[in-house]
Amino acid sequence: xxxxxxxxxxxxxxxxxxxxxxxxxxxxxxxxxxxxxxxxxxxxxxxxxxxxxxxxxxxxxxxxxxxxxxxxxxxxxxxxxxxxxxxxxxxxxxxxxxxxxxxxxxxxxxxxxxxxxxxxxxxxxxxxxxxxxxxxxxxxxxxxxxxxxxxxxxxxxxxxxxxxxxxxxxxxxxxxxxxxxxxxxxx
Amino acid sequence: xxxxxxxxxxxxxxxxxxxxxxxxxxxxxxxxxxxxxxxxxxxxxxxxxxxxxxxxxxxxxxxxxxxxxxxxxxxxxxxxxxxxxxxxxxxxxxxxxxxxxxxxxxxxxxxxxxxxxxxxxxxxxxxxxxxxxxxxxxxxxxxxxxxxxxxxxxxxxxxxxxxxxxxxxxxxxxxxxxxxxxxxxxxxxxxxxxxxxxxxxxxxxxxxxxxxxxxxxxxxxxxxxxxxxxxxxxxxxxxxxxxxxxxxxxxxxxxxxxxxxxxxxxxxxxxxxxxxxxxxxxxxxxxxxxxxxxxxxxxxxxxxxxxxxxxxxxxxxxxxxxxxxxxxxxxxxxxxxxxxxxxxxxxxxxxxxxxxxxxxxxxxxxxxxxxxxxxxxxxxxxxxxxxxxxxxxxxxxxxxxxxxxxxxxxxxx
Numbered sequence: 001x002x003x004x005x006x007x008x009x010x011x012x013x014x015x016x017x018x019x020x021x022x023x024x025x026x027x028x029x030x031x032x033x034x035x036x037x038x039x040x041x042x043x044x045x046x047x048x049x050x051x052x053x054x055x056x057x058x059x060x061x062x063x064x065x066x067x068x069x070x071x072x073x074x075x076x077x078x079x080x081x082x083x084x085x086x087x088x089x090x091x092x093x094x095x096x097x098x099x100x101x102x103x104x105x106x107x108x109x110x111x112x113x114x115x116x117x118x119x120x121x122x123x124x125x126x127x128x129x130x131x132x133x134x135x136x137x138x139x140x141x142x143x144x145x146x147x148x149x150x151x152x153x154x155x156x157x158x159x160x161x162x163x164x165x166x167x168x169x170x171x172x173x174x175x176x177x178x179x180x181x182x183x184x185x186x187x
Numbered sequence: 188x189x190x191x192x193x194x195x196x197x198x199x200x201x202x203x204x205x206x207x208x209x210x211x212x213x214x215x216x217x218x219x220x221x222x223x224x225x226x227x228x229x230x231x232x233x234x235x236x237x238x239x240x241x242x243x244x245x246x247x248x249x250x251x252x253x254x255x256x257x258x259x260x261x262x263x264x265x266x267x268x269x270x271x272x273x274x275x276x277x278x279x280x281x282x283x284x285x286x287x288x289x290x291x292x293x294x295x296x297x298x299x300x301x302x303x304x305x306x307x308x309x310x311x312x313x314x315x316x317x318x319x320x321x322x323x324x325x326x327x328x329x330x331x332x333x334x335x336x337x338x339x340x341x342x343x344x345x346x347x348x349x350x351x352x353x354x355x356x357x358x359x360x361x362x363x364x365x366x367x368x369x370x371x372x373x374x375x376x377x378x379x380x381x382x383x384x385x386x387x388x389x390x391x392x393x394x395x396x397x398x399x400x401x402x403x404x405x406x407x408x409x410x411x412x413x414x415x416x417x418x419x420x421x422x423x424x425x426x427x428x429x430x431x432x433x434x435x436x437x438x439x440x441x442x443x444x445x446x447x448x449x450x451x452x453x454x455x456x457x458x459x460x461x462x463x464x465x466x467x468x469x470x471x472x473x474x475x476x477x478x479x480x481x482x483x484x485x486x487x488x489x490x491x492x493x494x495x496x497x498x499x500x501x502x503x504x505x506x507x508x509x510x511x512x513x514x515x516x517x518x519x520x521x522x523x524x525x526x527x528x529x530x531x532x533x534x535x536x537x538x539x540x541x542x543x544x545x546x547x548x549x550x551x552x553x554x555x556x557x558x559x560x561x562x563x564x565x566x567x568x569x570x571x572x573x574x575x576x577x578x579x580x581x582x583x584x585x586x587x588x589x590x591x592x593x594x595x596x597x598x599x600x
Contacts, residue, residue, distance in 0.1 A: 019369050023199040026371050032199060035368035057371075059467035061332070061364055063555045 001058070002148075005067040006049035007077045008137075010038055014049035014073060017137030021051055021144075024159040028151075031058050046074075046081055067091055069144065073123060073136040084110040094143050094186065096123040096136050101187055119147050121186040123178075130178040131171070142179035143186035153183050189214065190240045191377050200372040202336040202365035206272070206298045206358065207232030209340035211242050212380035213296075216267035216387075219247040219258025221277060224310045225362040226300035229272035252277035256284035256297075263293035264402045266392025268344070270295065274362055275302035278316040282323065288355045289324030290418060291402055292390075294347035295355040297325070298340060300366035301463065303552045304519075311553025312362030314462060314517040317492065318526055324418055326356040326425055327492040331466045334372050336360040338442060341375070344384045345432045352425045353390060354418075359492070361464040363553060375440070383439055422494045429491055446491035447499035451477065455485030456508050457568035458542075460500075460531050461515040462488060465549075465556045472561035483508065484565050489527075500534040504542065510572035512542045513564055515585070517550040524582055543577050543599070549585035560586055 004021075008014030015036045022034035033052040038045075050065060052058050066086045072078045072095040083093065093114065097104050101120045105111045111118050121143040123136035131138075138160070145156050157176050164172045192211065200208070207229045210218070220230035236242045247262075249255045255271050263269040273281060278299060288295050304315040320327060328343060330336040339358045347356040360366055375383070391400045406414060426446065433444045450470050452458065459469050466488040473484045487503045489496050504512065512535060516525025523529070528546035535542055547564060550556050564585065571577050580593025 019199060022369055026197050026199045031371050033368055033370050034199065035201075035363075059332075059471045060558060061361075061368075061464040061468045062557050063364070064557060 002051075002053040002069070003065045003067045004051040004053075004069045004071065005065060006051075007070065007072045007074065007081045007083055008047055008049060009043075009074045009077070010045050010047050011043040012073055013135055013137030014047065017073075017141060018049040018051050020138070020160065020163045021141055023163045024151075024156060025053050027159055027162075030055060033058050035063075037063060046077055069094065069148065071140050071144065072096060073140050075124060078104065078108060084114070091117060092147055093118045094140060094147055095120050096140065098122050098125060119143065119186050121182050123182055126178050126181045126185070130181065131174045138175045139178040139182035142182035146183045146186050153180065189243050192236075192241050194374045194376060196373065198372050198374055199369045200333055200337070201367050201369045202330070202333040202360040203228035203300060203367065204232060205333045205337035205372050206340050206360070207236075208374060209337050209380070210270050210296075210298070211236045212341070212375070212377055213268060213270070213344050213384050214242055214381060215244050215270045217245045217247060217259070217262035217269045218271055219249050219255045219262065219269075220271045221249050221252045221255045222272075223252070223274050223277035225302055225312070225366045226272040226274040226277075226298065228366075229298050229300070252280040253284060256281040256288065259295045260284060260288050260291065260293060263288070263295050264291065264392070265394045266389035268348075268387040269293075270298065272298040272300070274300045275304055275310075275316050279304060279319060282319060285320060285323040285325060285355075287403065290414070292353045292418070292421070293355060294344075294353055296340065296343045296347060297355065297357045298336075299357050299359045300362040301359050302362040309552040310362070312364050312366075313551050313553065315519060317357075317359045317462075318518040320357060321493055321526065324354070324422065325493065326352075326354055326422065326429070328356065328358050329462055329488070329490050329492050330358060330360045330365065331464050331488075332365055333360075333368065333370050334442075335444075336365060337372055337374060338436065338440070338444065341380055341384060342432050342436055342444070345435075346425065346429055348387060349425075349428045349432075350388065350390070352421060352428050354421055354425060359463070364464040373440075379439070383436070426491075426494055426496065426498070444490060445499070446489070446496040447503050448488045448490050449503040450486040452485035452487065452503055452506055454483050454508055455506055456483040456572050457511045457513075457565060458485045458487055458504070458509060459513050459515060459561070459565065459568070460487045460489075460527060461517075462492065462527065463517065465515065465517065465561075468556055468558055469561045472558045472565060475558070476562055476565055480566075482565060482569050484568070495530055497530075497534050500531055501537055504531075504535045505538040505540065507540055509540045509542045511545070511568040511577075513545045513547055513568050515547045515549050515564075519551055520548060520582075528582075543571050543597070544581075545571070545577055545579065546582040547585045548582070554586050556586070
């Protein structure tokens with residue numbers, strides 16, 4: 001079982017991202033869950049989304065998880081959310097920030113014993129450059145592919161195209177570029 | 188003709204989307220709806236299918252849930268296949284008309300994303316609305332996850348419209364936990380799903396002008412009682428039709444459903460009885476405890492909440508080794524023992540083993556039901572079994588903050 005917790009703001013596409021990841025993974029014969037905890041939260045409010053991935057049918061319907069990966073897709077939430085909540089000794093962190101890894105960790109005490117498990121990538125800048133607006137949900141998945149080695153980049157891009165197929169070609173292309181850049185730029 | 192919807196062998200759908208796809212495949216004639224969280228996407232989805240030509244039907248916008256169910260009653264009496272969706276306060280506002288629908292024997296399908304009832308206002312999932320419907324004369328089926336929300340919705344039409352049944356059917360799924368959680372769902376192709384449900388066969392439809400009929404007539408002490416008794420008999424007799432429809436569904440899909448689901452009960456010493464998505468979490472906890480601590484624990488769940496499967500609950504609990512059973516109710520009991528506890532205890536009383544019965548209230552307003560908490564409750568049942576008497580209060584609250592809350596003690600030593 002692989003468990004992922006997303007830290008996002010409502011409107012940044014974490015739910016879409018979690019469902020997109022689930023859709024890609026499901027095509028490979030695995031079982032997935034993608035869900036969120038937002039209730040009546042408004043656009044801009046801090047929220048969590050979640051993924052579970054396993055080879056067997058997933059019957060755990062508990063919301064809380066002990067994540068293997070934590071995605072922080074809003075830069076400020078690394079400072080204000082409890083991003084290391086329920087973590088394990090091998091939980092990997094992928095954090096959107098314009099700071100260098102050293103600069104970020106210096107400001108977040110909870111990450112200071114997790115240097116090797118912390119990865120940074122500027123999904124905000126990448127999505128501004130490629131998609132044209134701050135939409136960090138798809139680039140974070142590129143970074144995740146690099147860190148987790150779950151799938152080859154090309155395989156992931158091909159399947160992600162299918163998930164995004166209802167969008168205009170221009171938007172699909174921009175998302176592919178964003179995913180590729182995040183894959184290459186995550187540190 | 189409605190366009191065919193392209194579906195993959197495996198889709199990643201949440202419970203709401205799964206239910207809306209099942210409504211589309213049933214080719215509903217009329218949906219009258221007043222959307223409410225968390226069931227909104229079910230009727231939103233149907234509206235989109237109508238607009239995009241994937242279903243030949245009417246979406247009727249109304250002024251309230253009372254209006255929504257009234258519209259459904261009218262359309263069903265006129266002779267159409269009818270469905271809608273609701274939750275919580277919307278369900279509460281529908282209640283008056285729910286009794287009309289069942290009393291008029293109209294096989295409407297109501298998909299419910301279960302949600303708490305105010306006050307305090309709460310949008311998240313518990314079973315308050317499902318419990319509110321339990322005396323309304325509807326068949327109530329309970330889906331534990333998104334796949335089951337799809338499967339149960341397809342089955343609901345075939346059950347309710349069966350000429351020996353002719354009753355409305357609710358399909359319940361847990362708000363947010365199921366309605367908003369995407370997972371692998373294996374849908375049927377449109378033609379296969381429609382063939383399974385079959386064409387709608389109207390009975391005494393008002394639009395058949397060659398044969399005028401009266402719907403919703405008044406009966407006082409002369410006939411009302413006979414009508415209600417007959418309606419109750421139809422509900423009780425629907426049990427065999429539900430079993431047949433589940434058997435047909437298994438032949439078609441390989442997915443097996445029963446009016447009472449039971450897991451690992453063959454040699455169980457203790458058991459939990461519960462409803463909804465928590466069943467899957469409890470089964471996981473039970474498997475882990477069997478492996479880690481050797482506790483012989485089983486799980487029982489009345490998938491068919493109404494008609495209450497007294498027969499099969501008794502059968503599931505009639506295990507010689509069974510000593511302690513805990514019933515978990517996800518609805519504020521309002522000054523009583525939980526309803527599931529009361530009903531299951533009545534069935535357990537007629538078994539040979541007569542296990543010790545306890546009650547937990549849990550999960551109100553969407554409070555998370557954790558695997559660890561399920562395990563703690565199972566261990567507590569094991570302690571009752573080892574001691575030979577109930578070692579706690581009979582009714583307790585799970586996952587409640589603040590001082591421990593409990594009521595009533597055993598008199599059995």
